[in-house]
Amino acid sequence: MLEIEIDGKQLQVPDGSTVMEAANQVGAYVPHFCYHKKLSIAANCRMCLVQVEKAPKPLPACATPVTNGMKVWTHSEQAVKAQKGVMEFLLINHPLDCPICDQGGECQLQDLSVGYGAGQSRYQEEKRVVANKDLGPLVSTDMTRCINCTRCVRFTSEIAGLMELGQAFRGEHAEIMTFVEKTVDTELSGNIIDLCPVGALTSKPFRFDARAWEMSRRKSVSPHDSLGSNLIVQVKHDTVKRVLPLENEAINECWLSDKDRFSYEALTAGERLAKPMVKQGGQWLETDWSTALEYVVNGLRSIQADHGKDSVGALVSPHSTLEEMYLVQSLMRGIGSDNVDFRLRQVDFSNDGKMAGAPWLGMPIAETGTLDRLLVVGSFFRKDHPLLAQRVRQGIKKGLKLSAINSAFDDWQMPVANTLCVAPSGMAAALLAVLKALVEVTGKDAGPAFTDALQGVSASSEARAIAESLASGRRAAVWLGNAAVQHGAAATLHAISQEIAQLAGARFGVIGEAANSVGGYIAGAIPFGSEGHGKNAVQMLTQGLKGYVLFNLEAELDTAFGNQAAEMIGKAEMVALCTPFKSAKALEYADVLLPIAPFTETAGVFVNTEGRAQSFHPVVKALGDSRPGWKVLRVIGEMLGVQGFDFDKVEEVRKRVLDADGLVADVRLDNTVRIDSVAVEKGKGGIERVSDVSIYAADALVRRAPALQATKDAEQPKARMSAATLGRLGIQSGSSVRVGGVVVLDALEDKGVADNCVRIAGGHALTASLGALFGEISVERV
Amino acid sequence: MTDQGIILSGLDGDRTWRLADYVKRGGYDALKKIIAEKIPADQIIGEVKKSALRGRGGAGFPTGLKWSFMPRAFPGAKYLACNSDEGEPGTFKDRDILRYNPHTVIEGMIIAGYAMGCERGYNYIHGEIFEVYDRFEEALQEAREAGLLGRNILGSDFCFDLFAHHGYGAYICGEETALLESIEGKKGQPRFKPPFPASFGLYGKPTTINNTETFASIPFIIREGGDAFLALGKPNNGGTKLFSVSGHVNKPGNYEIPLGTPFSTLLEMAGGMRGGRKLKAVIPGGSSAPVLTGAAMMDCTMDYDSISKAGSMLGSGAVIVMDESTCMVKALERLSYFYFEESCGQCTPCREGTGWLYRVVHRIESGLGRPDDLDLLNSVTANIMGRTICALGDAASMPVQSFIKHFGDEFAFHIEHKKCLVPKEVQYEGSKIYVA
Amino acid sequence: MPSAPNETLLTVEIKMLSPESLKRIDRELDKYPPDQKQSATMSALRIAQEEKGWLASETIEFVAEYLGLPAIAVYEVASFYNMYDLAPVGAKKITVCTNLPCALSGGVHAADYIKKKLGIDFNETTADGCFTLKEGECMGACGDAPVLLVNNHRMCSWMTEAKIDQLLADLQK
């Protein structure tokens, strides 16, 4: 520890602290622009100059290390004089047109110039003009305002992992730009808007929509991936105008992924369902709530009367709230059916009944930063979990060694020490090989359940490298990604990975696909449990039911079977769809549409991947006649005479699921599955499909956010294959191919795809008719 | 060139840049002595300290002291860098050293590598003297083939390799941390210090950077002893030094003389004032050093202490001589343009301030000056100085301040009369600058 | 072998630079530690420019891919150092130093003389595409003033009017 005195206040700071950090500790504000606690130190703006005892000149607080006994004055005459001098330099070439600048009212330069600027500019030459850049659909530029603090440049290379922005030219001609008109394509790009201390980088979708001070700021939680980023939703006239990060060091730090930030555009998309609708004689009619609800209740009653209690079932999206999920399952169980599931893209449920608890990350998110070894199995990590991947990226800089096994890779923009890329049908074998190598490396035995499976397995050098890496760590973890959970042999992959973790002394986790992937289990929105064993998602989607309650999902895009699922559902006698959106496809298979409120218009809880229950309140009024989902479910329950649906507040529902203090009890989080035996099936040798669910196709909101849909990541799915696979099939990269006999896509050579595989994104209308996300598929030239 | 020196003297042979000629002149004897006698590193550094050799790159920092900063026990790579990015207006000595006597730099660097435990060195050579870069590459090849570089030098277990890296047109890369960035293949933007290169240098490893002439002095110091070197100059100012004399003299060129030699002697060596005109001003240490009046200069001896006492710096030893035909406003305008053009653009005061300075001087020069412009210039320089990442901010400010200080009336005349105090024809006669 | 995720998915058009240039770049790479390929950026750009005459975006992108760097990182370098040309230049680029020490010995005059002879100003190219004229900063050769560079690498000293006449005549051949 070092002693330092700042503005007369004594304090102790750890070795290696900077004067800026020390000043922050005593609450002494040092003006700054280039300094940002999450970025490397550039010390280029010079705004943070402070007076240091014995130093002949003012020193930048951000870059000056504290030395023992140092005395610092942040607002002495010398310091303020230096700061004012720098401010004058910053302003000489900066336009002074705050009233028309989009940053007006939230501009650090504007704020500071009030305190440090001079009234009249002494600079009377012409101001510099810098050409604007097209950074893509999300970030708008006004480069003349840029003060060259390079925060955005450092963000792309350090946080997002790829230097997409640079400072070209030099001296007064220095300019922030991408390489020759490239756009900024990182899935974290919106953060540069927050980082820019002036109005050079602003939000394109938000541009000139409202002034900062006209909007109210409300807290919320992201409904997208399983991280549960904390949000500030900015609202004007009951419309969401903008979404910003709410800093939470334990979760999203100060960042947001672009989907957290820009999906709000969907809230006012043309497809919002504002009134209940029923289909009568093939015609859709808008109606009132009581008519619609009556229709649902009568439908369920009569179907159950005709076909038995379990002829109805419910599917609920993992992006729904904990309360909604709980009520969906209570409703079903209340009317005597155990057919309920939220695991919509999962196909292998053979672990059901063998699980000790809800699958979760297996560790607090914040602790991921201390890992030194990590194996990620079956994940399109960077795009599936942008900010968790970002944490791992930072961990790698501190010595974390990352290994990954999957059937296709794209650039994670971080060093991956070991990779194993195998076809889906080879995933289990690949994991077994790692397990085998671990047995050899550690000298420990795998459990008896693996004895047979390990017979004759030999560890490849890649498998061995992964095993050695894991075994050499002190804080290791093994995580299962979305693709591992959606895989046809997910239970086997889970079992082997669990054993790998066990042998390596690593923590074992399941990252989880959606905002409430953990919550779905906690809420009991699964077909098994103490009460009985109903149909799981696959059974409901492939065997058909007579009546469906679909909650917050689009069957053709959100389930493992795409259009086939929609078709099967369409055959039912009654399909009630609770949804914020009306889509053409839904109009085909549904019979009733009940408009429910999206996350901004309702209250609820998302349980994120670390098992943290985060509650949120509505930030705007529900649109039109739409109503919070929990209220809709309550009325249906009451009408059906289900016990316990007589609550008034959402909190009462919450209490039934969570601890008294609103937490998920630790014991309910457990990734352990009971392993009896492990059988590994081999592929048949045909071309296999590998699917990612592309980042802006993963849920109903992002699919309807226009700016997100204009990004590179939202490009149409392609049939991606390795050069060898293309060659074997006689297909040219860039030509059209017919896959699965029905869909024509552009073929694209992709070195990252395992041999004999074709990577085709799911969750997309273009590929919805292909059915299963993984498995053999035909690929032909057209 | 004179025979008083140790670096550029005795270069009258055939192709003096070749290894054979260097060896004939006693080249590599120092290295051989070290290897043969297994002289300990400490003793070498001690000898350099004794010599009172001060860095020839501009700052005049004691070389032996700098070498002793290198963490000797540090495990892993350590680097050496030679600064041949000579781009300070007025300086052209390192070019001649590399052109005519490259092996003395190579030998100096090998010895430095030995003394500081570095395995690798780079010589960063100014891009504009590309022919010299090519020649240096050849010299390296010769040394490598002779077993003087690479593994197990001269059969010992000492290994050291040396490579050439070229600049490509950026004055700022002469600043030592910008130079390191540039070797790393980046823009030459100086780093904030601390950490200093001795702890965090090239590729983040401990690194020592010295000027070409500094390294070139090492073989003599080792061969003849630190005391011998010191005796060539005067106390605290050991050795001889190369002075690049340019401007209004009859024989511009490099002159190697003992530190402490009177300026008048140097001026005489350079053939005296061109056209017999009167000495008006001298920038004694490269364009970044404050200008001195001719009269003040005539009282100086050429060494760090004397020039510093007169209010300037010996700097890199570039002596820019200006006679009475010079318009000081025009001279400053050109220098200010240089710093404006060469600012790396990283830190605010320099990026914004150098342009401001140039524009104000330019408007004075073009007859658009305003009464308070000199105060403005002084105030802007005050806001730049000491507040930038590297010394380029100071380097841009000092000429402005000193020109105004010593030749203020000439600036005032310009502002008031919207023309030069020195008539155009006179200027043309002196420098052929302006065809009327 | 399936590729590691960090490998760029684009396929490099290896034909962008001649095999000789690539060999020269490889030789430069040998000067640096194997994990410091970025260090060869400056020489790779220089070699590319020697072959192509100037640095088009595609050339810069190629160099970036060849060294495994983000294109913008290489562009930063190409735009920072004066001797790289980001736009086409004449067959002979003449850069005259006009900095103060040179100016005192006729540097500006030499530049003026060339401008008059070629009928172009700084940063212009003669109509026949033969010459481009640039103003240079200190070349570290002030004692030889006036000095100029031909195509970056050839330095010409003491450039009196007569010597300029001779040089331009030679270069035009």
Ligand SMILES: Cc1cc2nc3c(=O)[nH]c(=O)nc-3n(C[C@H](O)[C@H](O)[C@H](O)COP(=O)(O)O)c2cc1C
């Ligand atoms: C803007 C600037 C330009 C510089 N240019 C050079 C240069 O061209 N050559 C040089 O040796 N040192 C130059 N220096 C000084 C170096 O930073 C460094 O002090 C020197 O190379 C150290 O070597 P020495 O101790 O042997 O003098 C420059 C410094 C600054 C701030």
Ligand code: SF4
């Ligand atoms: S003082 Fe100038 S040259 Fe030095 S770092 Fe700052 S901007 Fe760059």
Ligand code: FES
């Ligand atoms: S915040 Fe310290 S220099 Fe910018």
